[in-house]
Amino acid sequence: MGDVIKVGMADLNVVTPPNTIRTSGLGSCVGVVIYDDINLVAGMAHVMLPNSTLSRQEMTNVAKFADTAIPALLVELEKLGAKKYSLKAKIAGGAQMFSFTTGSSDFMKIGPRNVEAVKETLRDLRIPLLSEDVGGKSGRTIEFNPRSKCLHIRTVNQGTKEI
Amino acid sequence: MGDFIQSLKPYHLDVLKEIGNIGAGHAATALSQLLNKTIDMSVPAVRIASFHDLPEQVGGAETKVAAIFLRIDGEAPGSMFFISTIENAEKLTRHLTNNDTFQLEVPPFGEMGVSAFLEAGNILAGSYLSSLADFTGLTLHPSVPGFSVDMAGAIVSYGLIPLSQAGDYAIVVDTHITELNEEKNPISGQFFLLPDPDSFAKIFEALGVSVNG
Numbered sequence: 430m431g432d433v434i435k436v437g438m439a440d441l442n443v444v445t446p447p448n449t450i451r452t453s454g455l456g457s458c459v460g461v462v463i464y465d466d467i468n469l470v471a472g473m474a475h476v477m478l479p480n481s482t483l484s485r486q487e488m489t490n491v492a493k494f495a496d497t498a499i500p501a502l503l504v505e506l507e508k509l510g511a512k513k514y515s516l517k518a519k520i521a522g523g524a525q526m527f528s529f530t531t532g533s534s535d536f537m538k539i540g541p542r543n544v545e546a547v548k549e550t551l552r553d554l555r556i557p558l559l560s561e562d563v564g565g566k567s568g569r570t571i572e573f574n575p576r577s578k579c580l581h582i583r584t585v586n587q588g589t590k591e592i
Numbered sequence: 593m594g595d596f597i598q599s600l601k602p603y604h605l606d607v608l609k610e611i612g613n614i615g616a617g618h619a620a621t622a623l624s625q626l627l628n629k630t631i632d633m634s635v636p637a638v639r640i641a642s643f644h645d646l647p648e649q650v651g652g653a654e655t656k657v658a659a660i661f662l663r664i665d666g667e668a669p670g671s672m673f674f675i676s677t678i679e680n681a682e683k684l685t686r687h688l689t690n691n692d693t694f695q696l697e698v699p700p701f702g703e704m705g706v707s708a709f710l711e712a713g714n715i716l717a718g719s720y721l722s723s724l725a726d727f728t729g730l731t732l733h734p735s736v737p738g739f740s741v742d743m744a745g746a747i748v749s750y751g752l753i754p755l756s757q758a759g760d761y762a763i764v765v766d767t768h769i770t771e772l773n774e775e776k777n778p779i780s781g782q783f784f785l786l787p788d789p790d791s792f793a794k795i796f797e798a799l800g801v802s803v804n805g
Contacts, residue, residue: 437643437644438643438647438745438749438752439643439756439760440644453647453652454653454654454743454745454746456742456750457744457753477749477753489760492755515725524746526661526738526740526750527738527740527750567746568742568745568746569746569788570653585741585743586698586699586741590799
């Protein structure tokens, strides 16, 4: 039995078997898993915002934004011997936790915007997105096993699944 | 925001504590009238919490909770949550609707019950906010509230979006209210006030406390 590496909000980390990697309570945030199909290393980022241009301060935490978290994750993966050509991605999250009839600010739609930004960054970096479980209204806890390459997704109201 | 937090003095936090005190005090009175029960409130806590730690303060990122969320619009925007355990939200709702079968364990939830819980949350948050507006002289309007039963981390992170653009920390004004004279499973809940980054200066200024003083 391996350990479970935990990834917090606006955080990223990498993992090798037999360990697994997990992030809890994804709401509008998106959990991005990038793994090396051949070399069995994987990384996970818990992205909060679509774009680092939204930041109003000097960049302090690259893991917070889709456009900076994914490149930073690649650097960490390459340190562990991952090869760019065998990288694949799976993503989950980007829910709309509350629905409002009268929307004030557009941050309420942050979930779908996060998902779009993650996909765009993956496209730019030519990392194939193999599967996704995004949108909806439920929070998710996700755990990735770099050996089986399964992403386990748990919700409180919609049960569990693997992608 | 990091620099801003470092520039905060203990008296700034006292001002925020007083805000929690006044807001939750009025909310407790409102709940007390609504239920015809005695409601007590805790001494408010003001915490500077990193995004990593915040979900722990509502019992853990994966803990299932019932929550009312509303945005505060106006001169000092922010987010506000009323969070309670599933058991507590059920008890409060059953009491309000006289329907002992209402449950929040498995969806779909009873429409009447959700509506009653939402309205209770609305009244509580509204009284919290209006006392805050009176106290500071700032114009503050609550948005239409949203309701969710889900993981605490997923819910609370929603209110952190405006803050996350400015830093990795939130200043949380945290107050609990609890039903008195009830040994077993008293009705209780937790208010979370998360002002937006630019709102702190306005709140302090309105109360005559300079940020840089």
